[in-house]
Amino acid sequence: MDFSLTNEYAMAQKLFRDFAQNEVAPLAEEVDENHRFPTETVALMQKYGFLGIPFAKEYGGQGCDYLTYALAVEEISKVCATTGVILSAHTSLCAGAINNWGTEEQKQKFLRPLVDGSKLGAFGLTEPEAGTDAAGQQTKAVLDGDEWVITGNKIFITNAGEADTYVIFAMTDKSAGTRGITAFIIEKGTPGFEFGINEKKMGIRGSATRELIFRDCRIPKDQLLGQEGKGFGVAMSTLDDGRIGIAAQALGIAGGALDKVVAYVKERKQFGRPISAFQNTQFKLAEMKIELEAARYLVYLAASKYDKREKHSVEAAMAKLKASRVASYVTNLAVQLHGGYGYIQDYEVERMMRDAKITEIYEGTSEVMLMVVSAALLK
């Protein structure tokens, strides 16, 4: 058992770190301040293949794996959690779903442009009345000749409006509960498919979070993803994968905050000494570091299970729960160690603390993670 990154991973990590420092970090504050989607960064990530990291070269992907992708989300989220989630939602939830559940024709048509850098993806499951209770879906799809007619609303959809391709879920048989849910692929621009306003959020403010509105939206029959009535399984397994991305994002937020606070405590002087000279500061930093490293191994474990094609649902849940808690814990302490300066926007830990919270909520709340882990224990 070797816990160190081998050469190719170490070099990829360095690439992501350099990219994050040079291209992403300079925009992070402004993107947050103006709730602005960083289109130019997405274009650069497309140019350098970041949107196709774990996908096969035969579809235009990079031919790397989930661990590499997790390293990318982590390094980028260290400086900008907004950019991290754009990458994660695209890769895990949209491209990943089509990669894992799509037919060969669907992969050629929809996956290829997503992973070769021409299109961006999104995923729509949540509804006003259906969050954790996915079976409460109101959106419905009715077959009419060779077309599915979709009606309903999805809310809180990451990348909505900016993305070109959407994996969404709708009831094809309301009476069947979770067995009546079906997944579909829908492209932006399809008549009857529109977007609501961009939500104003506590954190990850530059990411687009909008409603998807379907009014008698007609799509060809062959844009059904997976099988009719099997959409719940598509959603759950896709979210298992997505949690690795969110866990990596949380890990990045925590790592970024730790970097900032370590630099700050060496400079900030009180009582004639840098505050790093006080044992309270030293012990807090040590606690933060230990928590961060513990979370890191859970995240990398989940990613490597994915790469070995092993079951990783429980590992992904543990990784997301731990890493998101660590993100909130570390950013909170980072603000505390900054004192009053930590509470104002000039210091990045303020943004990082706001960004951290969402990782405990989206793609399954911490409570859902506990359900997944305990269910496996008691099975």
Add this chain to the structure above:
Amino acid sequence: MKIIVCIKQVPDTTEVRLDPKTGTLIREGVPSIMNPDDKSGLEAALRLKDEHGAHVSVISMGPPQAKEMLREALAMGADEAYLVTDRAFAASDTWATSSILAAAISKLDYDLIITGRQAIDGDTAQVGPEMAEHLGIPNVSYAEEIQLEEGSILVKRQFEDFSHMVRAKFPALITALGELNTPRYMTPGAIFDAWRNKEITEWNRADVPVEDSNIGYRGSPTRVAKSFPKTMKSPGMKIEEGVEESVEFILDKLKEKYLL
């Protein structure tokens, strides 16, 4: 078109730390990078490849650790990589280095050789032009813009306050300035390929057709008489107040330093 780019692994620092005993650079604990001018040279080659089609080889002389930098060059888009390495080549000055590299390159086909202007660890700017002399090909140094023509290259050569436009027939050598371009990032997939699917050709002493009298410490006519770190002067201060305030300020400063 075949392009060879010479790249060097250098310590990632502009702070020169010297061993006071030997007068040589201390490299331990300093991360290594591809020399910035060389990276611009590689980028120039890769742009010619993107626009006109070309086979790009990279070559480096150095210790086995330089392979990592060669993999980085492959991950940026180079097609082939060569490492010229042997203990016999250690302690070579620019004459010996250029003799060894020219001899190694003479085994390859090329239309264009690109080197960086100079390396940030030695700052000599001699190896590129010396290689051109050894190989008997035209050399254009300080390239800030290049343009491919039929069988030749048009180079904007930088001087202090003017430029030359120089046309060189292939085969030719140019030395690249950092200003030539902004080098691209690697791509994740190319990094995996560079480590998993590509080989670096290693050439040792016996593979390089060069005279013993031109390699290593013995083949190096340069002798470093003395090395010493620069002592930095503290920056001055400009006072732009009225006469009286300025005088008062200066007196205060002098008192502060116990000079009055």
